[in-house]
Amino acid sequence: MKRSYVGVIGLSVILLANIIFTQLMVHQFFFQNYDAVLLYMASNIILFPVAILIYKKERDKGESGYAKK
Template sequence: MKRSYWGVLAMCLVLFANLCFTQYTVNMYYAQRYEAAIACAVLNVLLFPVAIFIYRKDKQAGGGTPR
């Protein structure tokens, strides 16, 4: 069975958000705006459980590897 389009799209959006938050964290660190850098780093860490939840939900829905 193939993965659902919803799961793939959601994982792509989470990956894109991770990339954006990481880039913004680095930019804010170099601009010496440490509060914003820490806030973006925390948001980046909080997205990880969201990605795990989406992955597990998609896998339970029958989106595992084909046999």
């Protein structure tokens, strides 16, 4: 199974963004800035399906024909 650098880098960037948004969300919640909390939460929710799409694309690209699910 060969992986492309674009998919791995894309998933890494999305993971980094999720970590940053989660940290910012906790920080803003502590200071009771709930508008920003909702914005960061929505960003995390939007990035999750994007990561799943990239993962599935990379998984299908590396599979051979007999092992495809």
